[in-house]
Amino acid sequence: MYQLGSLGITARTLATPLLLLALTSGAALGQTIPRDAKRIVSIGGTVTEIIFALGEQERIVAVDSTSTYPAEAADKPDVGYIRQLSAEGVLSQKPDLIIAEAGAGPADAITILKASGLTMVSIPTPPEAEAIAGKIRAVGAAVGKSAAAEKLAIDVDTGLAALSQKLAAIDGPKKRVLFALSLSNGRVMAAGTETSADAIIRLAGGINAAGAVSGYKPLSDEAVIAAAPDVVLVMDNPQLHLSAGEAFALPSLQASPAAKAGAFIAMDSLYLLGLGPRTPEAAFDLAAKLYPDVFKP
Template identity: 45%
Template sequence: MPALSLRRPLRRRALLGGLAALPALGGVLGGTLHAAAPERIVALGGAVTETVHALGRSGELVGIDRTSLFPPDLVRGLPQVGYVRTLAAEGVLSLNPTLILASADAGPPATLEQLERSGVRLVRLPEAVDAEGAARLIRAVGAALDRGVEGEALATALERDLAILSAAQAGHPPGPRVLFVLGIGSGPPMVGGRHTGAEGIIRLAGGRNAIDGFEGYKPLSPEAALVAAPDLILTTEQSLTQLGGPAGLLARPELAGTPAGRAGRVAAFDALYLLGFGPRTGQAARDLAKALTERNG
């Protein structure tokens, strides 16, 4: 009997100890569930949206900007908050986001400052106009989404693809001179100078930017076009439509007398695919490299 009387209190104490531990366990579980709760993500920038999708978090997107066009099945059903460079804080905040991923193009600055003051977590992402920038962007989005491992794998795959393309170009003569034309408005077409996504993708494809006298995008004069002497005119599919197709583009007085204009050498790609500098940049560079070879042969 004494032995039985000793065992019962021990069991009772063990049971009470287990029950006492439940609140602490519940706190741990509650914390875990809270950390894993879905975000409400607004992506500002086409490459940002693509990267969120590539990292498996597109189901948490609640809003995008107008430059976010890929993948089409995803973006078609999402609310848009405006053009990436001319955003209003009220439109973004109306979607009740918990995380805002802003590309380097996002703005204006006053809007971003207002979003930061709202208390919503806003991550400003690095500029991406070349291979290094594209890899940094992917890694930064991965870190912001707590998908660092996946982001590293995606960025490494991009770097590997571009390294293979670069190795294939090694030892070849300098590539063709390429003039990137962006049709905006009714005036002279805009062209891409130094430190632009246009120059970045041209270099990755093995070409040379025909414009090296200025940075950014500026209107093209007939005199500047003749000095640039492009072997190929590169544009976007959207700009080509705006400018009246290849014939309309080549009929422009700024372009008609250039080597590319006289030979009718034009290449056009989807704008986001060509200039987005996101997960598809390796394929875009390979496609452009092929186009440079074919149209310069």
């Protein structure tokens, strides 16, 4: 499997369809993607979402457990969590093409899949809004639907631009948003910079209250108090059991502006953090919750 990012491609470079097509075809690496692939294993919720958006869902024979949208994806066989794949499970689907988000694993499973001789394409997933269009183009090139992918990419960029114009109407300070991945042992696992949560917060016109750290990090009580979030944002995931009551019961959050206002937002994880075709809508929905006076019905 090869990653476009390892070849020195940035999010901006991904916007060049011809260069993208040449690289995803594997021509420079002696690998040819079967454009007429009939049995695709799609690994990564955003990859699966893009393939469905391109109308190529009938070619998908299996997905991973993060592929939760659209609902029809649940009808496909599940090969496991993106970072805990079973090579045997993937191979049992007899795919002629595997498309996976960068970071799929574990390493030993990927080694087995590479050794099988199957064609694999790794889609770069930098946590940047500017990279969404490139991600769509990469998937489109892999499934032989570059023209449709180009249209979808343009639609996404147009939606993001429209949101940016709407956000210009915000009068007053921006909301400080703390994204909590988990609340375990009384500690907030927060999203700092270089995360998809940071990207969606900024797209929605907010300020990442945990912007002093990079990646997902547990914050000390002192750091949470200093962050002074106006809003606490979490994934709407029943398995995590993250509730406003639990969050605002933490001593570090009890006196925060968010707790005083009861400002707690829960959104579907793939919708919120996927950075895919629905991101303009997800960012708009988040912005409407942050700035209801600007985004009136």
